[in-house]
Structures are given as structure tokens and as C-alpha cells.
Amino acid sequence: MRVRMLYFAVLRDIIGKSEADVMIPEGTRAAEVWQMLRRDHRELAGYEQPPLTAINENYAAPDSVLREGDELAFIPPVAGG
Amino acid sequence: MRVRMLYFAVLRDIIGKSEADVMIPEGTRAAEVWQMLRRDHRELAGYEQPPLTAINENYAAPDSVLREGDELAFIPPVAGG
Amino acid sequence: MSYLTDAPIDTAALIRRVMRPSDGAYVLFDGVVRDHHEGHAVESILYEAYRPMAEKEIDKIVTNTANQYPDVAIAVVHRLGNLRVGESSIAIVCASPHRAEAFAACRVLIDRIKETVPIWKKERGPDGEEWVGWQK
Amino acid sequence: MSYLTDAPIDTAALIRRVMRPSDGAYVLFDGVVRDHHEGHAVESILYEAYRPMAEKEIDKIVTNTANQYPDVAIAVVHRLGNLRVGESSIAIVCASPHRAEAFAACRVLIDRIKETVPIWKKERGPDGEEWVGWQK
Numbered sequence: 001m002r003v004r005m006l007y008f009a010v011l012r013d014i015i016g017k018s019e020a021d022v023m024i025p026e027g028t029r030a031a032e033v034w035q036m037l038r039r040d041h042r043e044l045a046g047y048e049q050p051p052l053t054a055i056n057e058n059y060a061a062p063d064s065v066l067r068e069g070d071e072l073a074f075i076p077p078v079a080g081g
Numbered sequence: 082m083r084v085r086m087l088y089f090a091v092l093r094d095i096i097g098k099s100e101a102d103v104m105i106p107e108g109t110r111a112a113e114v115w116q117m118l119r120r121d122h123r124e125l126a127g128y129e130q131p132p133l134t135a136i137n138e139n140y141a142a143p144d145s146v147l148r149e150g151d152e153l154a155f156i157p158p159v160a161g162g
Numbered sequence: 163m164s165y166l167t168d169a170p171i172d173t174a175a176l177i178r179r180v181m182r183p184s185d186g187a188y189v190l191f192d193g194v195v196r197d198h199h200e201g202h203a204v205e206s207i208l209y210e211a212y213r214p215m216a217e218k219e220i221d222k223i224v225t226n227t228a229n230q231y232p233d234v235a236i237a238v239v240h241r242l243g244n245l246r247v248g249e250s251s252i253a254i255v256c257a258s259p260h261r262a263e264a265f266a267a268c269r270v271l272i273d274r275i276k277e278t279v280p281i282w283k284k285e286r287g288p289d290g291e292e293w294v295g296w297q298k
Numbered sequence: 299m300s301y302l303t304d305a306p307i308d309t310a311a312l313i314r315r316v317m318r319p320s321d322g323a324y325v326l327f328d329g330v331v332r333d334h335h336e337g338h339a340v341e342s343i344l345y346e347a348y349r350p351m352a353e354k355e356i357d358k359i360v361t362n363t364a365n366q367y368p369d370v371a372i373a374v375v376h377r378l379g380n381l382r383v384g385e386s387s388i389a390i391v392c393a394s395p396h397r398a399e400a401f402a403a404c405r406v407l408i409d410r411i412k413e414t415v416p417i418w419k420k421e422r423g424p425d426g427e428e429w430v431g432w433q434k
Binding site: 174177181183184185186187188189190191192193194195196197198247248259261265268269272 | 310313317319320321322323324325326327328329330331332333334383384395397401404405408
Binding site: 006008009010013043046054057058059073075076077078079080081 | 329346347348351352376387388408411412413415417418420429430432433434
């Protein structure tokens with residue numbers, strides 16, 4: 001199934017793009033997508049735990065199961081204000 | 082001896098002037114001046130205790146002994162801000 | 163430097179006066195004449211001060227607060243005269259590298275100023291006028 | 299109503315937007331780019347947001363705080379883009395009939411916004427640039 005990835009801030013800099021459609025198996029959890037990103041980008045190797053996770057513009061548990069068409073964003077440490 | 086009285090806010094309205102020189106005996110205490118004012122102005126009759134007292138632009142104890150040339154002000158409840 | 167003014171308060175100028183490049187935030191407290199007090203309508207407030215003593219008392223409070231919060235830069239101005247609803251009677255700006263001290267100092271300043279500075283207010287409204295705090 | 303802007307923050311307009319005749323005070327918190335962070339010099343900060351989510355998260359925080367302090371009128375604006383030292387990144391105005399709630403609500407708002415809203419900052423200075431909070 002297809003999931004829309006959004007990359008912000010340091011993750012966009014590391015991954016080199018701000019968004020991408022990815023094809024993942026049915027039943028994939030958000031945390032598993034994070035592990036895929038870690039395999040592909042060694043700057044993330046030290047980050048075994050995923051950062052905060054947002055699905056469709058809401059914070060979600062990292063073990064949330066993704067659905068077709070979801071918008072998934074990992075939220076690096078926020079620093080607003 | 083001579084003491085300079087300053088009257089502010091409600092006290093000025095009651096007493097009808099903003100300042101006055103008064104002649105009082107040596108050794109008079111600030112609180113005794115308050116009692117003189119109470120005798121002359123029945124609007125103050127309910128105020129047996131003097132309000133806050135300032136001598137020469139500083140808060141002072143009501144039983145402070147006045148000196149020649151002092152500037153004495155009774156400070157009604159403050160409401161700045 | 164006077165803490166009292168007869169003119170409308172210019173908060174933007176006050177902020178410019180205190181902000182340093184090392185400040186990450188400022189907190190502005192602005193006291194404004196409101197349209198009611200203890201159940202009756204208010205149209206305006208006359209503020210009056212024992213001016214030289216009020217200047218000294220505010221200065222003591224500012225100095226004590228600055229000692230308590232050494233990283234905070236402080237500005238205070240209190241307006242006197244007749245103020246209508248919506249007009250500012252007092253502005254306090256506390257700038258600081260970090261926000262916690264700016265909030266704390268600002269709160270302490272307004273609380274202390276309301277407690278001890280010889281400033282009075284006469285509220286004026288359709289029910290007449292009255293010196294606030296004086297029990298007839 | 300957007301909580302995010304790419305333009306300089308107009309705090310005076312924000313204040314006018316919230317103040318009601320019944321308000322006796324407002325507290326303004328203004329976060330400003332400062333010239334240092336954890337020992338190194340800062341020249342500017344690039345603020346970036348996950349915009350639609352940041353709008354929603356700020357709105358949740360404003361709604362929760364308004365419920366907690368029902369007498370307080372609230373305005374929040376966060377600026378995005380590259381800001382130089384001294385420029386405002388966030389302004390929060392809390393107006394209230396009484397000052398205690400205005401201070402409390404303002405403090406709660408900035409604390410919560412800093413905790414959960416998906417906004418990031420990249421600090422830029424003579425030592426290079428760095429996303430704040432990310433351990434390399």
C-alpha cells in the first residue's frame with residue numbers, strides 16, 4: 001500500500017527531500033518505517049527509538065498500524081516559541 | 082514647632098486642602114496628629130487607627146515622634162496599578 | 163528617570179528601552195481601565211500620586227526585584243490623571259535571556275507596586291465617584 | 299484564523315484583537331531571537347513548521363487553556379522563516395478582568411506550545427548551523 005511521507009527540519013536535511021510516496025506492506029507500523037529510514041541513512045543509526053510520530057496531522061503511538069493513503073511524519077525534537 | 086501636612090486623595094477631599102503648615106507641641110507623635118484630624122473632621126470619626134503614615138516621603142511607624150520641619154502625610158489605602 | 167507620567171504610555175518605546183541582544187523574551191504587563199468594579203459601571207479613573215514618594219517607592223521595588231532576578235532588565239511606568247476605559251494605567255516590561263525569570267519578575271513587580279506605592283484612584287461612573295479602598 | 303505567519307509580528311494589532319472593555323489587564327509574552335545559545339553565538343534562526351499540524355496543535359492548546367481560564371481572552375501568533383537577533387518569533391496575549399489569570403494563562407500557553415507544536419529551529423552563527431535539540 002501507499003503511504004505519504006513528510007520530512008521536516010533535520011530529517012529533511014538528512015533524507016534530502018521533504019516528501020515522498022512509499023510503498024509498504026499492509027499492516028506495517030509507523031515504528032517499522034522508522035527502522036527502514038535508519039537502514040538507509042546512517043546519520044539516523046544512533047536513533048533506535050523513533051522520534052514522536054504523527055499520522056494525518058495528529059500525534060500517534062509509534063506502534064500504530066498504517067493505512068493506505070496515510071500521511072506519516074516523524075517529528076524531530078520540537079523547538080517552537 | 083511647625084510641621085508640613087500633605088493631604089492626598091480622599092483625605093484632601095475631606096479636609097478640603099492639599100497641604101497646610103500646622104503648629105504642634107514638641108514631642109508630638111504622628112498618630113496624635115491623626116487624632117487631631119479626627120476631632121476636626123467627622124468623616125474620619127470611624128478611623129480610630131491612623132492609615133499608613135509617611136514622614137519626609139518614607140513610610141514611618143505611627144508612633145514616630147515628629148521634628149520641626151517634617152513633612153507628614155497620612156496615606157489612605159493605595160490603589161496603584 | 164521618572165516612573166510617573168501624565169501622558170499616554172508608549173509601550174513600544176518602553177520595550178525598546180529594555181531589550182538587550184541577549185534577551186530571549188520579554189513579558190509585558192499592561193494594566194488597563196476596565197468598565198466595571200465590584201458590580202458598578204466605570205467610565206473613567208482619576209489616578210493621583212504623592213509623586214516624589216511614589217517615585218522612590220517604585221524605585222525601591224524595581225531595585226529589590228532586580229537584585230532578586232539579576233538577569234532581568236526592568237522598565238516600569240505609571241500614568242496619572244484621568245483615564246478612560248481601555249487606557250493603560252501601568253506598563254511593566256521584564257526582559258530576560260530565559261522566560262521563567264521574566265514572568266516571575268513581572269508578577270512580583272505589579273504585586274508589590276499595588277501594595278505599597280502611594281497612588282490612589284477615584285472611579286467615576288453613572289453611580290457617582292468614589293476613592294477605591296476607602297470605606298465611608 | 300491562522301496562528302502562523304511569515305511576516306513580522308504586529309503585537310499592537312494582536313493586543314487590539316483581544317482586549318475587551320471588561321479587561322483590566324493583559325500580559326504579553328514575546329519570544330525574541332537572542333544572540334547566544336548554549337555558549338555559542340547566534341546570528342539568526344530559521345523557523346520551520348509542519349504547518350497544518352502546527353495550526354491544529356496550537357489551536358488545541360489555546361482551546362484547552364481557554365477552558366482552564368474561562369475569563370481570559372487569548373491571541374497567539376508564531377512567525378516562521380529566517381529571523382535575525384532581536385526579531386520576535388512568537389507573541390502571546392492574554393487579557394483578563396484580573397491579572398492573576400492573565401499571567402497564569404500566558405505562562406501555560408508558552409510552556410505547552412514549546413512542548414508539543416511541530417515547529418523547529420535551525421540556529422545560524424559563526425560556528426555554523428544546527429537544528430536545535432537534535433543530537434548528532
